[in-house]
Amino acid sequence: MPVYEFECTNGHISEKLVAMGTKYAQCTKCKRKARKILSTCSFELKGGGWYADGYSSTKSKSTSKSD
């Protein structure tokens, strides 16, 4: 499940791990209803790990060859 940021009516930002499609959560500070903010991209960077993995394993292979 991805981590989303939620902003409540008081302007508090809460990070929550919720299911995809969840639009609202409870603010961790004031317990009010908080709306999902779509601008966050931190979970997308983590989700792209497969690309970084493939790149690093290719790199280490060529490094051991040249050594």
Ligand SMILES: [Zn+2]
């Ligand atoms: Zn709040």
